[in-house]
Amino acid sequence: MALAKRIIPCLDVKNGQTVKGTNFVNLRQAGDPVELGKAYSEQGADELVYLDITASHEGRKTFTDMVQRVAAEISIPFTVGGGINELADVERLLNAGADKVSVNSAALRRPQLIDDITGHFGSQVCVVAIDAKETEEGWFCYLNGGRIRTERKLFDWAREACDRGAGEILFTSMDHDGVKQGFANEALARLSDELSIPVIASGGAGRKEHFRDAFLLGKSDAALAASVFHFGEIPIPGLKEWLKDEGINVRI
Protein backbone atom coordinates (compact mmCIF):
# COMPACT_ATOMS: atom_id res chain seq x y z
CA MET A 1 0.00 0.00 0.00
CA ALA A 2 1.00 3.60 -0.26
CA LEU A 3 -0.18 7.02 0.70
CA ALA A 4 -3.90 7.20 -0.10
CA LYS A 5 -5.38 9.75 -2.48
CA ARG A 6 -7.53 12.12 -0.44
CA ILE A 7 -11.15 13.20 -0.90
CA ILE A 8 -11.82 16.61 0.63
CA PRO A 9 -15.24 18.27 0.99
CA CYS A 10 -15.05 22.06 1.15
CA LEU A 11 -17.53 24.02 3.30
CA ASP A 12 -18.15 27.73 2.80
CA VAL A 13 -19.06 29.37 6.09
CA LYS A 14 -20.78 32.69 6.55
CA ASN A 15 -21.65 34.00 9.99
CA GLY A 16 -21.15 30.56 11.47
CA GLN A 17 -23.43 28.76 8.99
CA THR A 18 -22.63 26.75 5.89
CA VAL A 19 -23.75 28.62 2.84
CA LYS A 20 -24.46 26.06 0.17
CA GLY A 21 -27.56 23.99 0.73
CA THR A 22 -27.40 20.39 1.65
CA ASN A 23 -29.72 17.46 1.51
CA PHE A 24 -28.08 15.47 4.20
CA VAL A 25 -30.59 13.59 6.21
CA ASN A 26 -30.43 13.01 9.94
CA LEU A 27 -28.69 16.28 10.67
CA ARG A 28 -30.15 18.27 13.49
CA GLN A 29 -28.98 21.43 11.81
CA ALA A 30 -28.05 21.08 8.18
CA GLY A 31 -26.51 24.53 8.21
CA ASP A 32 -24.22 23.84 11.13
CA PRO A 33 -20.66 23.47 9.80
CA VAL A 34 -19.65 21.26 12.70
CA GLU A 35 -22.54 18.83 12.24
CA LEU A 36 -21.92 18.73 8.51
CA GLY A 37 -18.19 18.17 8.98
CA LYS A 38 -18.91 15.36 11.39
CA ALA A 39 -21.23 13.72 8.89
CA TYR A 40 -18.53 13.94 6.20
CA SER A 41 -15.97 12.53 8.58
CA GLU A 42 -18.23 9.57 9.35
CA GLN A 43 -18.79 9.01 5.63
CA GLY A 44 -15.07 8.69 5.05
CA ALA A 45 -13.89 12.16 4.02
CA ASP A 46 -10.12 12.28 4.48
CA GLU A 47 -9.88 15.95 5.40
CA LEU A 48 -12.14 18.96 5.55
CA VAL A 49 -11.67 22.51 4.33
CA TYR A 50 -13.61 25.35 5.94
CA LEU A 51 -13.59 28.66 4.09
CA ASP A 52 -14.65 31.79 5.94
CA ILE A 53 -16.53 33.95 3.46
CA THR A 54 -17.62 36.48 6.07
CA ALA A 55 -16.24 39.95 5.55
CA SER A 56 -16.95 41.51 8.94
CA HIS A 57 -14.87 41.58 12.07
CA GLU A 58 -17.60 39.92 14.16
CA GLY A 59 -17.75 37.21 11.53
CA ARG A 60 -14.08 36.44 12.15
CA LYS A 61 -14.80 35.87 15.81
CA THR A 62 -17.73 33.58 14.99
CA PHE A 63 -15.52 31.64 12.58
CA THR A 64 -12.78 31.22 15.20
CA ASP A 65 -15.36 29.90 17.66
CA MET A 66 -16.51 27.45 15.01
CA VAL A 67 -12.92 26.29 14.44
CA GLN A 68 -12.68 25.52 18.14
CA ARG A 69 -15.84 23.43 17.99
CA VAL A 70 -14.63 21.58 14.89
CA ALA A 71 -11.35 20.79 16.64
CA ALA A 72 -13.19 19.55 19.71
CA GLU A 73 -15.65 17.34 17.86
CA ILE A 74 -14.02 16.06 14.67
CA SER A 75 -11.25 13.49 14.56
CA ILE A 76 -9.81 14.06 11.08
CA PRO A 77 -7.51 16.87 9.92
CA PHE A 78 -9.02 20.13 8.74
CA THR A 79 -7.81 23.22 6.94
CA VAL A 80 -9.23 26.71 7.35
CA GLY A 81 -9.00 29.60 4.94
CA GLY A 82 -10.56 32.86 3.90
CA GLY A 83 -9.50 36.24 5.16
CA ILE A 84 -6.05 35.23 6.33
CA ASN A 85 -3.92 38.33 5.86
CA GLU A 86 -1.17 38.14 8.42
CA LEU A 87 0.66 35.87 10.79
CA ALA A 88 -1.65 36.84 13.66
CA ASP A 89 -4.61 35.37 11.74
CA VAL A 90 -2.71 32.13 11.28
CA GLU A 91 -1.78 31.98 14.93
CA ARG A 92 -5.37 32.60 16.01
CA LEU A 93 -6.73 29.80 13.80
CA LEU A 94 -4.02 27.27 14.68
CA ASN A 95 -4.51 28.03 18.37
CA ALA A 96 -8.22 27.42 17.88
CA GLY A 97 -7.26 23.92 16.70
CA ALA A 98 -7.00 24.04 12.90
CA ASP A 99 -4.42 21.65 11.47
CA LYS A 100 -3.59 23.78 8.44
CA VAL A 101 -4.37 27.19 7.03
CA SER A 102 -4.97 28.07 3.43
CA VAL A 103 -3.72 31.42 2.13
CA ASN A 104 -4.65 32.88 -1.22
CA SER A 105 -4.80 36.58 -2.15
CA ALA A 106 -2.72 37.78 0.80
CA ALA A 107 0.15 35.50 -0.23
CA LEU A 108 -0.08 36.59 -3.84
CA ARG A 109 0.08 40.22 -2.74
CA ARG A 110 2.83 39.63 -0.20
CA PRO A 111 4.64 36.32 -0.86
CA GLN A 112 6.78 36.76 2.26
CA LEU A 113 3.67 35.69 4.22
CA ILE A 114 4.40 32.09 3.14
CA ASP A 115 7.94 32.27 4.55
CA ASP A 116 6.57 33.79 7.75
CA ILE A 117 3.97 31.06 8.24
CA THR A 118 6.27 28.16 7.46
CA GLY A 119 9.12 29.67 9.50
CA HIS A 120 6.90 29.88 12.56
CA PHE A 121 4.70 26.83 12.25
CA GLY A 122 6.32 24.53 9.67
CA SER A 123 5.54 23.79 6.04
CA GLN A 124 2.89 21.22 6.88
CA VAL A 125 0.43 23.87 8.10
CA CYS A 126 0.65 26.08 5.01
CA VAL A 127 -1.63 25.40 2.06
CA VAL A 128 -1.31 27.94 -0.75
CA ALA A 129 -4.57 28.24 -2.69
CA ILE A 130 -4.35 29.54 -6.23
CA ASP A 131 -7.28 30.62 -8.43
CA ALA A 132 -6.24 30.75 -12.06
CA LYS A 133 -7.67 31.08 -15.53
CA GLU A 134 -6.25 30.02 -18.87
CA THR A 135 -5.85 32.66 -21.58
CA GLU A 136 -4.10 32.69 -24.93
CA GLU A 137 -0.92 33.81 -23.14
CA GLY A 138 -1.13 30.99 -20.62
CA TRP A 139 -2.51 30.56 -17.11
CA PHE A 140 -2.85 33.66 -14.91
CA CYS A 141 -3.54 33.98 -11.19
CA TYR A 142 -6.50 35.91 -9.83
CA LEU A 143 -7.07 37.78 -6.57
CA ASN A 144 -10.09 38.16 -4.31
CA GLY A 145 -11.97 35.02 -5.23
CA GLY A 146 -11.31 35.47 -8.92
CA ARG A 147 -12.40 39.08 -9.20
CA ILE A 148 -9.04 40.69 -10.03
CA ARG A 149 -6.63 39.43 -12.65
CA THR A 150 -2.91 39.65 -11.91
CA GLU A 151 0.12 39.33 -14.16
CA ARG A 152 1.42 36.40 -12.13
CA LYS A 153 1.54 33.17 -14.10
CA LEU A 154 0.18 30.06 -12.45
CA PHE A 155 3.22 27.81 -12.81
CA ASP A 156 5.69 30.55 -11.79
CA TRP A 157 3.69 31.43 -8.70
CA ALA A 158 3.15 27.80 -7.72
CA ARG A 159 6.90 27.16 -7.95
CA GLU A 160 7.68 30.26 -5.95
CA ALA A 161 5.16 29.26 -3.26
CA CYS A 162 6.78 25.82 -3.12
CA ASP A 163 10.27 27.37 -2.86
CA ARG A 164 9.08 29.61 -0.06
CA GLY A 165 8.05 26.55 1.92
CA ALA A 166 4.38 25.96 1.14
CA GLY A 167 3.28 22.48 2.22
CA GLU A 168 0.61 21.97 -0.44
CA ILE A 169 -0.89 23.74 -3.44
CA LEU A 170 -4.68 23.91 -3.77
CA PHE A 171 -5.31 24.78 -7.39
CA THR A 172 -8.72 25.94 -8.63
CA SER A 173 -9.29 26.41 -12.33
CA MET A 174 -11.86 29.19 -12.49
CA ASP A 175 -13.16 28.06 -15.85
CA HIS A 176 -13.76 24.54 -14.57
CA ASP A 177 -15.21 25.58 -11.20
CA GLY A 178 -18.97 25.12 -10.98
CA VAL A 179 -19.28 23.71 -14.49
CA LYS A 180 -19.15 20.06 -13.37
CA GLN A 181 -17.28 18.93 -16.50
CA GLY A 182 -14.17 17.65 -14.72
CA PHE A 183 -11.00 19.10 -13.23
CA ALA A 184 -8.29 20.96 -15.21
CA ASN A 185 -6.23 17.81 -15.55
CA GLU A 186 -3.57 19.09 -17.92
CA ALA A 187 -2.63 21.99 -15.69
CA LEU A 188 -2.85 19.75 -12.61
CA ALA A 189 -0.48 17.20 -14.13
CA ARG A 190 1.99 19.94 -14.98
CA LEU A 191 1.83 21.28 -11.43
CA SER A 192 2.38 17.79 -10.04
CA ASP A 193 5.31 17.21 -12.37
CA GLU A 194 6.96 20.53 -11.59
CA LEU A 195 6.42 20.71 -7.84
CA SER A 196 7.85 18.63 -5.02
CA ILE A 197 4.79 19.12 -2.79
CA PRO A 198 1.25 17.66 -2.92
CA VAL A 199 -1.29 19.23 -5.27
CA ILE A 200 -4.99 19.38 -4.42
CA ALA A 201 -7.36 19.55 -7.40
CA SER A 202 -10.31 21.90 -7.03
CA GLY A 203 -13.09 22.99 -9.35
CA GLY A 204 -15.03 20.90 -11.80
CA ALA A 205 -16.24 17.77 -10.02
CA GLY A 206 -19.57 16.61 -11.44
CA ARG A 207 -19.23 12.83 -11.73
CA LYS A 208 -17.25 10.04 -10.08
CA GLU A 209 -15.11 9.71 -13.20
CA HIS A 210 -13.86 13.27 -12.70
CA PHE A 211 -12.20 12.29 -9.43
CA ARG A 212 -10.54 9.29 -11.04
CA ASP A 213 -9.27 11.49 -13.86
CA ALA A 214 -7.93 14.10 -11.43
CA PHE A 215 -5.85 11.36 -9.81
CA LEU A 216 -4.79 9.44 -12.91
CA LEU A 217 -4.55 12.14 -15.59
CA GLY A 218 -4.10 15.15 -13.30
CA LYS A 219 -1.69 13.25 -11.00
CA SER A 220 -3.26 15.05 -8.04
CA ASP A 221 -2.68 13.93 -4.49
CA ALA A 222 -6.13 15.01 -3.37
CA ALA A 223 -9.39 16.23 -4.87
CA LEU A 224 -11.65 18.84 -3.34
CA ALA A 225 -15.30 19.46 -4.11
CA ALA A 226 -18.26 21.24 -2.59
CA SER A 227 -21.67 21.04 -4.22
CA VAL A 228 -21.56 17.43 -5.43
CA PHE A 229 -21.06 16.44 -1.80
CA HIS A 230 -23.36 19.02 -0.22
CA PHE A 231 -26.28 18.15 -2.48
CA GLY A 232 -25.67 14.45 -2.09
CA GLU A 233 -25.08 14.01 -5.81
CA ILE A 234 -21.95 11.96 -5.13
CA PRO A 235 -22.04 10.26 -1.73
CA ILE A 236 -18.49 9.80 -0.43
CA PRO A 237 -18.70 6.10 0.57
CA GLY A 238 -19.87 5.10 -2.91
CA LEU A 239 -17.29 7.35 -4.55
CA LYS A 240 -14.45 5.77 -2.58
CA GLU A 241 -15.61 2.21 -3.26
CA TRP A 242 -15.82 3.04 -6.95
CA LEU A 243 -12.36 4.65 -7.00
CA LYS A 244 -10.95 1.60 -5.28
CA ASP A 245 -12.45 -0.63 -7.96
CA GLU A 246 -10.81 1.65 -10.52
CA GLY A 247 -7.46 0.82 -8.95
CA ILE A 248 -6.98 4.02 -7.02
CA ASN A 249 -5.59 3.79 -3.50
CA VAL A 250 -8.17 5.39 -1.24
CA ARG A 251 -8.84 5.00 2.47
CA ILE A 252 -11.90 2.88 3.13
Place this chain on the structure above:
Amino acid sequence: MNVAIVKYNAGNIRSVANALKRLGITPELTDDAERLSKADCVLFPGQGEAGSTMAYLKSRGLDRLICGLKQPVLGICIGQQLLCRHSEESDTECLGVFDVEVKRFQPMRHEDKVPHMGWNTLSGLRGDLFKGFGKDEFVYFVHSYYVPVNPCTSAVTEYIVPFSAALHKDNFYATQFHPEKSGSVGERILKNFLDLAL
Protein backbone atom coordinates in the same frame (compact mmCIF):
# COMPACT_ATOMS: atom_id res chain seq x y z
CA MET B 1 -8.62 7.87 35.59
CA ASN B 2 -5.85 10.43 35.94
CA VAL B 3 -4.40 11.09 32.50
CA ALA B 4 -1.56 13.58 32.03
CA ILE B 5 -0.21 15.21 28.89
CA VAL B 6 3.36 16.49 28.99
CA LYS B 7 3.30 20.26 28.60
CA TYR B 8 6.24 21.53 26.56
CA ASN B 9 7.03 23.70 23.56
CA ALA B 10 5.71 21.45 20.80
CA GLY B 11 2.67 22.38 18.73
CA ASN B 12 -0.66 20.65 18.35
CA ILE B 13 -0.86 19.28 21.87
CA ARG B 14 -4.43 20.44 22.30
CA SER B 15 -5.74 18.13 19.57
CA VAL B 16 -4.73 15.16 21.74
CA ALA B 17 -6.59 16.67 24.69
CA ASN B 18 -9.64 17.10 22.44
CA ALA B 19 -9.45 13.47 21.31
CA LEU B 20 -9.28 12.26 24.92
CA LYS B 21 -12.27 14.42 25.80
CA ARG B 22 -14.22 12.74 23.02
CA LEU B 23 -13.47 9.48 24.85
CA GLY B 24 -14.82 10.94 28.07
CA ILE B 25 -11.44 11.67 29.67
CA THR B 26 -10.38 15.13 30.80
CA PRO B 27 -6.58 15.07 30.72
CA GLU B 28 -4.31 17.35 32.69
CA LEU B 29 -1.74 19.30 30.70
CA THR B 30 1.26 19.68 33.00
CA ASP B 31 5.05 19.92 33.27
CA ASP B 32 4.97 19.34 37.02
CA ALA B 33 7.20 16.41 38.03
CA GLU B 34 4.97 15.15 40.79
CA ARG B 35 1.76 15.34 38.79
CA LEU B 36 3.32 13.53 35.84
CA SER B 37 4.79 10.84 38.09
CA LYS B 38 1.47 10.23 39.82
CA ALA B 39 -0.68 10.06 36.67
CA ASP B 40 -2.15 6.68 35.70
CA CYS B 41 -0.79 7.19 32.21
CA VAL B 42 1.09 9.91 30.37
CA LEU B 43 0.83 11.14 26.79
CA PHE B 44 3.79 12.85 25.15
CA PRO B 45 2.43 14.24 21.87
CA GLY B 46 3.23 17.14 19.61
CA GLN B 47 4.55 18.47 16.37
CA GLY B 48 7.82 20.29 16.34
CA GLU B 49 11.53 20.33 15.72
CA ALA B 50 13.79 17.90 17.59
CA GLY B 51 16.55 20.33 18.64
CA SER B 52 14.38 23.01 20.20
CA THR B 53 11.92 20.63 21.86
CA MET B 54 14.75 18.53 23.34
CA ALA B 55 16.51 21.67 24.63
CA TYR B 56 13.25 22.74 26.29
CA LEU B 57 12.72 19.33 27.92
CA LYS B 58 16.29 19.40 29.29
CA SER B 59 15.94 22.94 30.61
CA ARG B 60 12.96 21.83 32.71
CA GLY B 61 14.41 18.48 33.79
CA LEU B 62 11.61 16.78 31.87
CA ASP B 63 14.11 14.59 29.98
CA ARG B 64 15.08 12.50 33.01
CA LEU B 65 11.56 12.60 34.34
CA ILE B 66 10.02 11.13 31.17
CA CYS B 67 12.65 8.37 30.95
CA GLY B 68 11.96 7.41 34.55
CA LEU B 69 8.17 7.10 34.24
CA LYS B 70 6.82 3.69 35.28
CA GLN B 71 3.21 3.98 34.11
CA PRO B 72 2.14 3.56 30.45
CA VAL B 73 3.59 6.38 28.32
CA LEU B 74 2.49 7.17 24.75
CA GLY B 75 4.73 9.31 22.56
CA ILE B 76 3.08 10.70 19.44
CA CYS B 77 4.83 12.08 16.31
CA ILE B 78 7.73 14.22 17.59
CA GLY B 79 7.09 12.44 20.91
CA GLN B 80 8.00 9.10 19.32
CA GLN B 81 11.11 10.61 17.74
CA LEU B 82 12.24 12.23 21.01
CA LEU B 83 11.94 8.86 22.79
CA CYS B 84 14.65 7.51 20.45
CA ARG B 85 18.40 7.78 21.01
CA HIS B 86 19.34 10.43 18.47
CA SER B 87 17.74 12.41 15.63
CA GLU B 88 19.31 13.59 12.41
CA GLU B 89 17.14 16.68 12.80
CA SER B 90 19.55 19.33 14.15
CA ASP B 91 21.86 16.43 15.15
CA THR B 92 19.99 16.04 18.44
CA GLU B 93 20.69 13.68 21.34
CA CYS B 94 17.24 12.47 22.41
CA LEU B 95 15.83 10.55 25.37
CA GLY B 96 17.18 7.11 24.45
CA VAL B 97 14.27 4.94 25.59
CA PHE B 98 14.36 3.28 22.16
CA ASP B 99 17.93 2.61 21.05
CA VAL B 100 17.55 3.78 17.47
CA GLU B 101 18.50 6.73 15.28
CA VAL B 102 15.78 8.98 13.73
CA LYS B 103 16.48 9.66 10.05
CA ARG B 104 15.22 12.09 7.43
CA PHE B 105 13.28 10.75 4.44
CA GLN B 106 15.40 10.82 1.27
CA PRO B 107 13.14 11.01 -1.81
CA MET B 108 14.00 8.36 -4.40
CA ARG B 109 11.46 9.38 -7.07
CA HIS B 110 9.54 12.53 -7.91
CA GLU B 111 6.41 11.09 -6.27
CA ASP B 112 8.26 10.79 -2.96
CA LYS B 113 7.17 14.03 -1.40
CA VAL B 114 8.50 15.08 1.99
CA PRO B 115 6.82 15.53 4.45
CA HIS B 116 4.97 12.23 4.31
CA MET B 117 1.50 13.68 4.80
CA GLY B 118 -1.82 11.91 4.65
CA TRP B 119 -3.41 8.52 5.27
CA ASN B 120 -1.31 5.38 5.05
CA THR B 121 -1.71 1.79 6.21
CA LEU B 122 -0.30 -0.20 9.11
CA SER B 123 1.13 -3.70 8.89
CA GLY B 124 3.14 -6.07 11.08
CA LEU B 125 1.08 -5.12 14.12
CA ARG B 126 2.26 -6.27 17.54
CA GLY B 127 1.15 -5.53 21.04
CA ASP B 128 -1.59 -3.94 23.07
CA LEU B 129 -2.14 -0.72 21.12
CA PHE B 130 -3.43 -2.68 18.14
CA LYS B 131 -5.69 -5.09 19.93
CA GLY B 132 -8.66 -5.93 17.69
CA PHE B 133 -7.06 -4.53 14.55
CA GLY B 134 -7.51 -5.96 11.07
CA LYS B 135 -5.35 -5.73 7.99
CA ASP B 136 -4.27 -2.46 6.37
CA GLU B 137 -6.09 0.01 8.59
CA PHE B 138 -5.41 3.66 7.70
CA VAL B 139 -3.95 6.27 10.04
CA TYR B 140 -2.93 9.89 9.50
CA PHE B 141 0.73 10.94 9.23
CA VAL B 142 2.57 14.27 8.97
CA HIS B 143 6.36 13.97 9.27
CA SER B 144 9.68 14.44 7.50
CA TYR B 145 11.79 12.25 9.80
CA TYR B 146 11.23 8.58 10.55
CA VAL B 147 12.31 5.80 12.89
CA PRO B 148 13.78 2.83 10.99
CA VAL B 149 12.40 -0.63 11.62
CA ASN B 150 14.10 -2.09 14.73
CA PRO B 151 13.46 -4.73 17.41
CA CYS B 152 10.99 -2.39 19.21
CA THR B 153 8.88 -1.78 16.08
CA SER B 154 5.23 -2.67 16.73
CA ALA B 155 3.73 -1.42 13.44
CA VAL B 156 5.27 -0.82 10.02
CA THR B 157 4.26 1.65 7.31
CA GLU B 158 5.81 1.91 3.86
CA TYR B 159 6.75 5.31 2.52
CA ILE B 160 9.94 5.54 0.46
CA VAL B 161 11.21 2.90 2.93
CA PRO B 162 9.46 0.69 5.48
CA PHE B 163 9.60 2.55 8.80
CA SER B 164 8.32 2.27 12.38
CA ALA B 165 4.75 3.55 12.51
CA ALA B 166 4.75 2.47 16.16
CA LEU B 167 7.19 1.34 18.84
CA HIS B 168 6.84 -0.54 22.10
CA LYS B 169 9.24 -1.37 24.91
CA ASP B 170 8.18 -2.09 28.48
CA ASN B 171 5.81 0.70 29.57
CA PHE B 172 6.75 2.95 26.64
CA TYR B 173 4.55 3.09 23.55
CA ALA B 174 4.90 5.45 20.62
CA THR B 175 3.26 6.19 17.29
CA GLN B 176 4.62 8.22 14.39
CA PHE B 177 1.09 8.82 13.15
CA HIS B 178 -1.53 10.95 14.88
CA PRO B 179 -4.19 8.75 16.52
CA GLU B 180 -5.98 11.95 17.55
CA LYS B 181 -6.50 12.80 13.86
CA SER B 182 -7.07 9.27 12.59
CA GLY B 183 -10.84 9.05 12.92
CA SER B 184 -12.33 5.95 14.51
CA VAL B 185 -9.15 3.90 13.99
CA GLY B 186 -7.21 6.44 16.04
CA GLU B 187 -9.85 6.41 18.74
CA ARG B 188 -9.45 2.65 19.10
CA ILE B 189 -5.69 3.08 19.54
CA LEU B 190 -6.15 5.75 22.21
CA LYS B 191 -8.73 3.54 23.96
CA ASN B 192 -6.37 0.58 23.87
CA PHE B 193 -3.67 2.78 25.41
CA LEU B 194 -5.98 4.05 28.15
CA ASP B 195 -6.98 0.44 28.89
CA LEU B 196 -3.35 -0.27 29.79
CA ALA B 197 -3.72 2.04 32.78
CA LEU B 198 -6.85 0.36 34.14
